[in-house]
Ligand SMILES: Cc1ncc(COP(=O)(O)O)c(C=O)c1O
């Protein structure tokens with residue numbers, strides 16, 4: 001069984017997480033229900049920080065908030081001393097509303113609007129990760145208008161193909177993100193920002209992709225960055241104070257996935273940066289920043305569904321439908337992502353059936369899991385899909401006017417509702433009625 005963190009089978013044969021019975025929580029809060037194992041999130045956060053601290057390396061671990069954004073998760077990350085990566089005015093707004101310290105917020109994105117950049121500058125956030133020439137010009141103008149020096153990292157594209165799904169690699173040359181290292185764009189960008197008094201160029205950023213199980217991609221990226229730093233140092237007298245290596249650390253969705261521990265990724269990065277620094281004897285070791293999203297919250301999340309209808313096609317397939325689907329977890333439809341699931345109230349029963357889990361949307365592609373071994377189920381059972389904590393709620397949508405689920409945190413036997421379930425009223429909140437025509 002692929003259970004994570006504090007998840008375990010209770011004496012009543014139910015799935016328990018964070019010391020709470022998931023079946024009782026489902027009855028209390030309704031389904032679909034996202035549950036988060038807070039202890040697991042705290043452990044991961046500590047794991048990422050520990051390796052830096054043991055080696056005495058200056059660092060920031062920034063939670064990539066796109067994985068799951070809400071007031072409570074931002075407050076939790078703040079409690080754990082993390083920084084925050086945001087990619088929109090909306091994520092920034094949520095962070096500030098959560099009381100997250102502005103100086104530990106980093107703003108990403110390949111098309112930040114002038115209004116978003118102004119919001120960020122006026123909020124005095126830690127830094128802007130500058131993605132393109134358009135943004136350099138916007139920031140220069142804004143900085144002058146606000147009479148403010150802007151802290152920036154330059155987002156660099158190292159030309160690396162990370163081994164993961166095509167839609168979630170980002171470090172390859174043919175990418176919408178960042179300044180390319182190989183074709184001179186990065187050099188040109190650096191020259192532009194260095195010659196302007198408006199910028200404080202803290203350093204560089206690169207992110208090679210997501211759900212990565214090896215350290216090679218990261219070390220290769222470091223290699224490429226540092227050989228560039230050599231020419232930057234010679235040509236422009238510039239050496240970064242900060243090297244942000246992004247996120248992308250994998251988690252175990254199913255037995256097929258073989259992630260490393262947080263500290264293993266971090267150690268590999270530290271070793272490679274240290275090795276590269278031997279070529280820069282007169283330079284100070286830069287701070288290393290990272291941006292984990294999935295690996296902080298992914299396997300901490302479990303979605304509990306109620307099982308509803310079933311359809312058996314003799315010799316073809318046995319469909320079991322649940323009361324959610326691509327509206328709360330679009331990843332199977334978008335990336336053919338695979339998940340494990342269990343019957344939360346029958347954890348010890350023998351798996352006698354091979355079934356496929358269908359969502360409730362009017363869409364044939366709304367399938368959560370194909371060919372899953374389960375005990376015999378009926379409409380009073382609850383299905384627990386594990387590892388749904390990252391890019392689940394944050395990519396949730398209202399297709400078919402289905403309400404977004406509630407989110408509950410559990411820790412040490414205590415639960416806390418942190419996002420309310422949407423209501424029908426929420427669904428029409430932005431709608432306006434058709435104007436009545438005076439003359440028909
Ligand atoms: C720039 C950047 N940083 C961090 C992340 C977080 O990635 P992950 O959730 O895989 O750790 C992403 C997403 O891939 C990203 O694009």
Ligand SMILES: N[C@@H](CCCC[NH3+])C(=O)O
Pocket residue numbers: 066168170210331390391
């Ligand atoms: N949303 C993606 C990952 C993209 C991460 C952001 N660059 C996922 O669900 O796996």
